[in-house]
Amino acid sequence: MTGSLTLTPLGGITPLPRGEGLTSGAEYDLGALGDAGTDWVRSHSPRLRERLATDGLILLHGLSADGDGVGGFHDVVRSVGGDLLRYTERSTPRSVVTGNIYTSTEYPADQPIPMHNENSYALSWPSAVYFFCHTAPGTGGATPVADSRAVLDLIPAEVRERFAKGVIYTRTFRADMGLSWQEAFQTEDRADVERHCRTHGQEFSWDGEVLRTRHHRPATAVDPGTGAEVWFNQAHLFHISSLEPDLREVLLETYGEDGLPRNALLGDGSPIPDADLAAIRAAYDRASLALPWRQGDIMLVSNMRMAHGREPYTGERRILVAMT
Amino acid sequence: MMPLALRDTFLDQARRTPDADAVVHGDRVWTYRELEVRAGRIARTLAARGAGPGTLVAVRLAPGPELVAALLAVVLTGAGYVPLADDDPQDRSRHILDDCAATLLLAERPSDEGRTLTLDEASAPARPFDAAPVRAGDPAYVIYTSGSSGRPKGVLVEHGALGAYLAEARARYDGLAGRTVLHSSVSFDMAVTSLWGPLVSGGAIHVLDLKAIASGEQPPPAATARPTFLKVTPSHLPLLSLLPDPCLPTGQLVIGGEALTGSALGHWRTAHPDVTVVNEYGPTEATVGCCAYVVRPGDAVDPGAVPIGRAFTGTRLYVLDVEGKPVTAGTVGELHVAGVQLARGYLGRAELTEERFVPDTFAADGSRMYRTGDLVRERQDGDLEYLGRADEQLKVSGYRIEPGEIEAVLRGHASVRDCAVLAVGAADARRLVAYVTPGPGAAPEPAALARHAAGALPPYMVPVVFVAIPELPLTPNGKLDRAALPEPPAQSDESGERGRAETLLCELVAQALGVPEIGADADFLVAGGSSITALKLVAGARRAGIRLELTTVLRERTVRRILAAQPDVAPFIAEGEPK
DSSP states (O other), X not given: OOSOXXXXXXXXXXXXXXXXXXXXXXXXXXXXXXXXXXXXXXXXXHXXXXXXXXXXXXXXXXXXXXXXXXXXXXXXXXXXXXXXXXXXXXXXXXXXEETTEEESOOOOTTSOEEEEOTTTTSSOOOSEEEEEEEEOOSEEOOOOEEEHHHHHHHSOHHHHHHGGGOEEEEEEEOSSSSOOHHHHHTOSOHHHHHHHHHHTTOEEEEETXXXXXXXXXXXEEEOTTTOOEEEOOOHHHHSGGGSOHHHHHHHHHHHOGGGOSEEEEETTSOXXXXXXXXXXXXXXXXXXXXXXXXXXXXXXXXXXXXXXXEOOEESOOEEEEEEO | OOOOXXXXXXXXXXXXXXXXXXXXXXXXXXXXXXXXXXHHHHHHHHHHTTOOTTOEEEEEOOSSHHHHHHHHHHHHHTOEEEEOOTTSOHHHHHHHHHHHTOSEEEESSOOSSTTEEEHHHHOOXXXXXXXXXXXXXXXXXXXXXXXXXXXXXXXXXXXXXXXXXXXXXXXXXXXXXXXXXXXXXXXXXXXXXXXXXXXXXXXXXXXXXXXXXXXXSSOOOOGGGOOSEEEEOGGGHHHXXXXXXXXXXXXXXXXESSOOBHHHHXXXXXXXXXXXXEEEEOOGGGOSOSEEEEEOTTOOOOSSBOOOBEXXXXXXXXXXXXXXXXXXXXXXXXXXXXXXXXXXXXXXXHHHHHHHEEEXXXXXXXXXXXXXXXEEEEOTTSOEEEEEEOSSOEEETTEEEOHHHHHHHHHTSTTEXXXXXXXXXXXXXXXEEEEXXXXXXXXXXXXXXHHHHHHHSOGGGSOSEEEEOSSOOBOTTXXXXXXXXXXXXXXXXXXXXXXXHHHHHHHHHHHHHTOSOOOTTXXXXXXXXXXXXXXXXXXXXXXXXXXXXXXXHHHHOSHHHHHHHOTTHHHHHHHHOOO
8 A cells, every 4th residue: 555646747746655554545735726727637537536435545635625615625525436425323412514515523622532433333324524614723622534444453362253243333312412313313213213223234223312322333344445345334333432531430330331321331231441442442552543633625535445533732723524 | 545445456457457467477377357256256155245445354265376266256355365374283173163153164175164165166256246346444354463461462464554555665676567476375465565565566476396306306497488576575585596597577576575685695796786775664554565775786885784774665663762752863772663654453453453553643643653662773864773672572591571471371380370471681681580370279289380381382482480370460541560660589589408409410411412511401402502501400419419300300390390399309419418
């Protein structure tokens, strides 16, 4: 796999730095093109799509944009990925910016968001995720990426073995803790939720306003762009160990194992050993490559090939997201 | 001279340009003749069912030519229309239908309610019908806006006022004679311009879903059908930059409904330097728009507030101080609107109408003026500038609050007979205080009232202090005598164990939120926190030896209320002694 590629003599194309050589991608500086940047993206969209599938990651710098740049971002997404997707079956709060462009997850700035592939806990997921840096953060706030093939390789064999039967995701939706079912499913109607659960293979049960769901998914998948097997689940995000120990203790004491806002179990329903989750997080750590934002940057990520996350940050930060 | 009523202006236009396009939606095109015939067929049925001058007909249909025909049909009968958004929650629809007591409801689907008609049922054979004459004082429409009782209130606009606005719009916006985009719900009065403006100007309405076009779900219209007129709110401006040119106007872009800044306009003006931009101001109570500021091609615009300009013909604008006296130019005052565009008032709410529509002390003819609740200032050049809201709405922690909505909820509690909600304290430390008088034999309990309020209101509207008093003091003319209310208890009792617990918990909340400090009455959700903040507070408190229940923290959400709900906190403090 290579980090440098040249589609056209643009100048300013540099290979990405490679995190332990495990994750790479393509980087273009379109600054020299001035107003013609968007046209370039449009005319090169088949090649960009191809590289996105094989390399998994493309960074575009210096795309000249009108106004706040959201229009230009929208153009790039449509040129490369076609129609934008809605963000349904939510696990975190987000706001719609316009059309199907969203703010990236509205999660407290001082908390990192662990590496993950978008919606890998669901029955369907976007093939690509696009980020646009509207306002660069003061400090921190990078969107690290990690090659999901490398992550799989770095996870010890016995851990992969335990995950062979997949992952069971459990969720409890409460009005005041985490997401309410209304926000998560974007409806006020219980029948909509039940329909969604039935068609998406999720068990569900109601307890007054409290909704519990449970569903089973594989732990790995085959990336169609490369044909390689990739680590493709969110056990480490759903599992209670993703919270600091004292927060975890309060949650467990208040709601019990069965009432946690989110949790993950092994495919046979047994708990996941804490050490396995530590090994998975370590694998992500080693594979991930932190890419700091500059205003106007656009990042295209193949969702199956690359996991992404967010570092804690200070200051204003506005990263917009679209998916196709 | 009074301008012609909408019905007569439309019929006149249809006679002059029968073959011109009137409504376009996708590949469907209706000419003026066709629209008149279709609306006329519906009108005959409506009239036979009792619709006519002085009555109301509700309309709840999806956007499209049928909706235009249905609304026009109501107008042709001489009745007033009550537009309901087709995606309104059922509760809201039901409240509006009950409140306006409309004679008929035109809807997509039949319902068991006797007054509901579908368009199919409503289309009579085409034959001319003689409608009763329309007078200036007959209702033209009733449009619902949010109200202090927590229920929307209907603003009744008469044909005279609507005719006056449309005459003004026609004279000011020549783009209405071309193609006008109708994209927003007709249940807001902003759409009046784009709905009736074209039909009294010989122009065509293009029904477009701009969001669907921007997101690519729907194709844009043909480049040859580019609109000449578009009206939007400032929040629509970012959307415009995503739209292809065939959706965007070549003549006028009218912006209304919210405060507009020059910087928000920047992108539009760079991309479309030849289009005139108009900042139109007007509450629903003064019929869509009663003053405007025009930015012509080439005009410089400051990045700050764009002025709202000067009064329309027939409208008088006064900038008054709290005593109702005119302020000098440059001084901030409350904008009052008088003249031909005033609404009749709030449907079925004489008292509220009297409160907001007051005698015009500057006119000798006994006419009224509307207190907008908006703060404005007259600039040196004579243009008005909008600065914000002024009326009795309270502002606490940045939220605009109608105390009446909170009072209505509290009165619903069994232990409360009457109550008054006030904001007390300096701007940066305002607290909502509720004064309650007990019901017979009852003793209102603050925690129970807070929980009751929290069950019906957003957190920022739940009072933090409850004061029980035997009677609400009144002024001689029956209004609440604020000065005679007792002082609420002091903000914070810094002495003793409880004081120390409060200080510590405030520090923990501030830490969790990443802010330097936060008051004991601040709701952590309102202050930008989430359930994670609550978790951190509970975990942090435990480290300091204070045992809090997560469920209590999530329910109470301010340090003061959390402590009040956990009476056993103090002993823990004494043992733990954090500092």
